[in-house]
Amino acid sequence: MSAAGTHLVLLLGAGGVSPASALAAARKVTSEVSVVWYDGGTPATAVAQLRADWGETFDGEWLTTDRHLDIPDLLADLHRRRPVHGVATFGEPLIVVQAEAQARLGLPGNPPEAVRTAQSKLAQRRRLREAGIERIPFREITGPADVPAAAAEVGFPAVLKPVHGAASFLVTKVHSADELLEKLHEALAAYRTSPLFDPEPSFVVERLLVGDEWYEEDGFGNYVSVESLVEDGRITHVAVTDKLPLDAFVEIGHVMPTSLPADRHRQVLDQAGRIIEALGIRWGATHVELKLTPDGPACIELNARLGGPIGHLLRATTGCDIEADIMRLALGRAAEGDYQATRFALYRAVPPPSQAVTLVRQTAREQLLADFPELAFCKTRFTPGTELHPDRPYSLLTFMVTGDDVKSCLATAERVVDAYEAELVSSADGSVVKFTPSAP
Structure with a gap:
């Protein structure tokens, strides 16, 4: 299969590579780029700036939707106005609709069913077992009634994880049927208020590797x-x-x-x-x-x-x-x-405490960059006053260091982590939460 043309559509706004990075990469490939922006809560000023930057560089259309399932129809309409030759995205929530649009338009891409299988931790386990590649015991769980059979079939220790998820969201180790039941109740409550697209949560429990x-x-x-x-x-x-x-x-x-x-x-x-x-x-x-x-x-x-x-x-x-x-x-x-x-590079993330907290103060990104010339980049993810919840996948700080060998990268990363300070208070009662990030 081959796409004979240069009109690329980027599906942006749903995580993965930053939109600015995606547009910078696209400049190396083609000047004919349309964007379908998934409106999932990015501040309007940031979107306006991205759109302005895109408009100065590319020939194409900028489309916006808050319904990801509408994207294949949007691209079919766009294709009638301006033939589309490729569709790319980097965010996990949009890879299925990307594949559906590619198949519908006859473009290079994965079969939608293959992407659905890859996105489902349950379907993926089933396919790998059928292919004789993996033999890990696992079982689907949709509610508390499934726990006894899952405990008997899988055994412990085990891992409970959402069938659809990303960034280790709600993944937890369990050591008994009682603990599995407790963690399942917690995960069901958290999943229903999460930003994921799946309305009906289901989970898989599998033997701990x-x-x-x-x-x-x-x-x-x-x-x-x-x-x-x-x-x-x-x-x-x-x-x-x-x-x-x-x-x-x-x-x-x-x-x-x-x-x-x-x-x-x-x-x-x-x-x-x-x-x-x-x-x-x-x-x-x-x-x-x-x-x-x-x-x-x-x-x-x-x-x-x-x-x-x-x-x-x-x-x-x-x-x-x-x-x-x-x-x-x-x-x-x-x-x-x-x-x-x-050369070597090490990307490091600093997770927050495992409780709801409010960020009061932190070491400035600019200070860390000034103190450590080995930093290729450094980003503090939240501003003071932000309330952080343990049931959301995120980090307080991310950075990358480079060096001529792995030992120097590991040592520098440890020093950066030691230099970073964050003052946090409990979201429940305002008490100070002790937080000491440390290297692993």
Whole structure:
């Protein structure tokens, strides 16, 4: 399948790569770019500035909707006015409607059913079991009545997670049927007030994967992700991302290039390729998370999109823009990046306490940038006065450091975390909440 043209449509406004970064990448690919903006609560002034920047650079149309399911119809109408040759997005909530629009218009893209399977942690587990790739015990849970059977079939310790979710939202470890029931009640309440698009929450409970030590150096977690590009079914692995140890189930650190020994490196690439093929992904980017177990790499999940900070890390380590390559693939072109790492980079996130708090004061971003020249970027995510809730996936601070070796990156990241201070008070009673961010 090939798209003979240059009119690219970006679906923006629903997370993933920042809209400004997406537009910057698009400038490297084509000047004919339309935008479908999902109006999900971004401040109007920020949207107006983005639209103004887009209008100065691109030829196309800017469309807005607050109903993501309407996007395929919007693109069909746009296609009649101005033929569309590719559709790209980076936000998890929009990847299914992206695939539906691509299929409807005959454009390069994944089969919608393959994307739905990838987006569902339950359907993904079923497909991998059918393909003989994974044998992890799991069971769907839609309510308290399902708990006894799930406990008996899966066993403990186990992990409870939403069938549809992102950024470790509501993922929790459970050790007994009673704890599973308690966490399920909490998750059901939180899910119904979440910004996710699924109106009826369902969950999957699966046996906890036990990791092993695969590294010759200290400081790494026992899981990785594999970043790949797929062009009409042809898979190119562009990187393996090492991880820092988890904070509960929240990811806090990503490192490139990998420090895995060569034989271990090959094992994770081979397993990622099998998973991508089994799930029927044929175009675009994939982000496959693998647990490093005594029996080999085991699939945590596949995302049919670019993973979180991966674009930042690849630009820092290789100089390549994977976001631009994803857009090229959407237009039916070949990717252009040569993803050979020449230096190391570490992306770090600082999560808040596990209770509702209000941010009173924090170390200024400008101060951190002045104190640490190794910072490639640094972002404080919230302003003082913001109320933060533990049932939302977010971080107080994110930053990236670069260096000539992994040890220097790890050491610098630890110093940045130590230098960051945040004053927080309880949202319930206003009492001071002790918060000491620390390196893993």
